[in-house]
Amino acid sequence: MTLLEDGSSTAELEESTAAPRPRGRWRRWVGWLVVALMVIGGTAIAARLVTTPPAVGAMLDPEGPGDVGARALAEILRQQGIDVTVVRSYAEVRSHLDDGATLAMADPLYLTDETVQALVADAPRTVLLSGSARMLRLFRLGESAVGESGPVTAACDLPEFARVGTILPGRMFSPSVNTTGCFTDQDENAAVLVDYSSSQRISLVDGTVLFTNDRLAQNGNAALGLALLGQTGHVVWYVPSSGDSDITGEAQESLGSLTPGWVTPAILMLLLAGLAAALWRGRRFGPLVAETLPVTVRASETMHGRARLTAKAADAPHAAEAIREGTVRRLAQRLALGDRVSAHEVADAASDRLRIPRGSLQDLLGGPPPADDQQLVDLARRLAELEDAVDAALHPHVRTPNPDDPSRSGRNTSDRGEHRA
Structure with missing residues (x-):
């Protein structure tokens, strides 16, 4: 027995895929019987309508x-x-x-x-x-x-x-x-x-x-x-009627009288053969079996796929909403506010931490969405600066790297990453 990535074993997987089929085959035969009865009933009604003369009287x-x-x-x-x-x-x-x-x-x-x-x-x-x-x-x-x-x-x-x-x-x-x-x-x-x-x-x-x-x-x-x-x-x-007539004449030839005698039996044989083939092939179809496959999709692949779809659709408001949700979630974790706080509560908590008036961050975290890509880029830059400012206020001993100093950017970035982790 081997273990998969999600902790399940191959024995459990084989047990799930080899689940017994339900014992409800009689339902399939009932369905075929209902279809046959509907066909017979429709044919009888059509023949009744065709052969019944109109009520002229x-x-x-x-x-x-x-x-x-x-x-x-x-x-x-x-x-x-x-x-x-x-x-x-x-x-x-x-x-x-x-x-x-x-x-x-x-x-x-x-x-x-x-x-x-x-x-x-x-x-x-x-x-x-x-x-x-x-x-x-x-x-x-x-x-x-x-x-x-x-x-x-x-x-x-x-x-x-x-x-x-x-x-x-x-x-x-x-x-x-x-x-x-x-x-x-x-x-x-x-x-x-x-x-x-x-x-x-x-x-x-x-x-x-x-x-x-x-x-x-x-x-x-x-x-x-x-x-x-x-x-x-x-x-x-x-009261005259179509059934009470003295008009005589030769009956017009119908389609049945013009066709050879072997046509009707041949049509019946083809119908029976088609029905037998449907029953024979229909037995191979069974109920669907639910099966959990050991497939793991990385979060980065999902993120990149959604990002490509958003970029292809040029949907700046939807992208801004996703960026704001991520920023609010990360700020809530850093400010120890929990997972169910609103963007306005996070904005007030961040304002208190940064010692700025309350309400100054409401539009940034919960304001109207951007109208174009330029406003989206500006919003993303401001949200990144807000996260850096909150990190600096929470951990003043960690120095913020200077983007113009390439010799220190790698070390400071790694330190920040280790501290955040």
Whole structure:
């Protein structure tokens, strides 16, 4: 067993470096398990978001309680004794229609024009709740008008609109020759179109602005909904959706159908190989071991390194602070003041020892820092002179060497050094 410079033995060093590793390998496996679960969960959520179709039927849904739903209008109709039947399949609409039923629906985007016309042909009364260009074209009701309108009243001969009052429509329409326009503006554009030229009656209004839950209570919107849908004792409300479609066609080729069959297994094999490699190489990493190395750094090297950094940065205030701290510490030791005294206390003690007024050394030991290198050199010179003066006052028998006498400077300096040591 050999001893190092700091007094420790090589046996102690070997014992410290050979410290046993903690028995917590199960924590690493728990971490890998958490990562795997996060990857699986993220993949499942992404697949769910990709494969879930958008909820198109939420707008004007008579069972929808949200802002864009129409549940409030359906409940008002039921309170008036009107039977409201919600149908979500176009194949079941005909079975619910009778002689006194009113068909209500928005634009069924996923049905062909022929199917939409067949649904309307079976209903004695139809209220189209969407003012799309497709509905206007299919039933020849008119065209969309350009611009917006302010509040309008009925201004037509239909008795059911007499007590509606004022409404603020979103879209206005230009009625065709055989169509009656109600709630018209100064340009004869109408908010409600009614065609009763044949045995059927078809009405069109932009219900997305007037009949949703958040706008039904405004102006005369609720009264207009009752006037359009409450003329019969039965309302068949068809709610279109992407899952209820009669549009057929060839499915577009996807990326999976275009790639060869061996690509997916190859990708899975690469992922498994990467995971196995990560587990294999990950076992070589263990916890960090704290080890005290037998290295001794000399104080002079630290001092010189800090001095070079200060000089390179041209930081005169920081250098002055370091010089003042060293002077205060040495003067405190020589004046037997202890290690926790302030610079002002050392300045007062040095003033008393040098028999000069108190306060004359406050700026020298605790004043503002120098602004440039010239002031720093001057401060260092004055601090060195202060230390020499205090040494001379404490030990008057020791002669101060004359810097102009080279024959005596070496001896006096060595004597001072021995006395200070």
